[in-house]
Amino acid sequence: MASDVGKKIAKFSRPAGSLKYQEWIAGYLFAAPFIIGFIAFLAYPMLYSIWLSFHRWDLLSKPVFIGFQNFVKLLQDPRANLALYNSLFYTVFAVPLQLMLSFTLAMALRTRIKFRDLYRAGFYMPIIVPLVASAVVWQRVFHPEFGIMNEALGWIGIPAQKWLFDPALAKPAFIFMSLWMIGRQMVIFIAGLGNIPPSLLEAASIDGAGPLQQLRHVVIPLMTPLIFYNMVMAIINSFQTFVPSLIMTQGGPENATLFVVLNIYRQGFDYFNMGYASALAWELFIIIVGFTVAQFYISNRWVYYGD
């Protein structure tokens, strides 16, 4: 209301046209950092990357146009396909487990227990540990001889495993480690649970719904937007994991933790196949965007947006 009055006064006191253009100019000036940055560091690199993916280039000699050869190659390259399989395996198992754990923790931390803030901080703590530090620590947590993982398993009678040295256990070990870093998802869920109107739960309880029914018919439906958000973000991030594989295993054993981004990094910065690395990046790009779009499409069926 007041803003309308403001506009009217402004209109009378100055020529309307100049004020409008003044606002346009101010708008562009304030947004200029983003506009410039978007063109220089996003749009241009992306176009350039498309161009690169149709060339063979080792950074030294002149780029050679080779048509679709990079894309044909990546479909046949066993390493590229293995990397894709590894990333897919990791994402498919890590993301649901992360969501289940963070949701359960958030539920537990919404009850009337004591020292809630302390627990919250404790479960959030791994996010504070620098990623590189986490990687060097977990590398040793999983050490077959002197790591604490095998030590702990020994207490309950499970024989020592080779973890990061065993092709069958390396990916599960990474997934296990990722469950340690769910603080962000947990905090988002806690905030969301806090926004559920208590009156709804009371109404459900008066209607005779037990805790499990309340969870299933009230809490989870109301939380679906956040579950969806966390899921989309977790999938995007999982497909792009890099640091643990580079530091903890260098992609081994037997390429069991060669994830897509590590493969791109190697192709680009170890073998200087800039064109091929760009093509690999576009392949991953299309897969991730495909997953994201598919999730938005399916979300209409299960995400509840109220009203």
Next chain:
Amino acid sequence: MTTKERESNFLSGTSKFRLWMYQHSKTLRQIGLVVLQIALTVFMFTFLIPTLWMVVSSLKASTEIFSHPIVWIPKDPQWRNYVRAFQELPLERFAWNSFVVVVGAVVGTVISSALVGFSFARLRWPGRDFLFSLVVATLLLPGVVLLIPRFVIFRNLDWINTYLPLIVPFWLGGSPFYIFLMRQFIRGLPKELDDAALIDGANRFQIFARIILPLCKPVIATVTVFSLLEHYNAFLEPLIYLNSMDMWTLPIGIRGLNDAYAANWELVFAASTVMMIPMVLLFIFAQRYFVRGIATTGLKG
């Protein structure tokens, strides 16, 4: 017993049970809470163990690290492990590099996201909504596709092995997430403030600097905390752009230490602990901004 009798017995059994549950619901809930409290305590402790183990092991003698059964508490804390870590690699140099990069990038992020967020939230100009949809799209964009071309572009600019590729993009709205946060926050401020100032003859920049910015302190704190964490942790980009050791940031330095002194766990752990300390302090002093930022992200995303 006929089926009917059995059924009625069963029914009365459950209803007796339900009645009993109802009569004792308070006690049951209390017991449930105690069980939950114990379970959470144990579980949180397991969450903390890797970090605690890192800190404690950084003080062990190497004979204590490689021993069975595991030594949990070092007999004689080896503080000189820290001295040695600094001697083996120039950690103080890495810390300085990290400091420059982090401060440069965070200041740029805060300034540019405030300016751009203000424009998206408050000013009307052609193409604004389209550009804002680009901001949102970039949030979901897998950054991996930018890795190779950006490297080539910065190489052509002769920026390799300088701090510039790690700072300049963030002065130019290189972090759409923070633009998004700023815009959401500024939209929540009453528009009457702007209009009143406009009538008083203030220009857009004065409105931004004198009215909007002072009200943005909470969101600026959130953006600062988050981008601090992000840039302090950044690994892939520094790894690609900084190739001489005197330019390395802490994450790259610790990776170097980990590769060169793989058998010296105590050194690697000491350096990692050193790198963790600023984050722990940040967390202790700015905890509410961590939580608030994440919460708003999720709820409005």
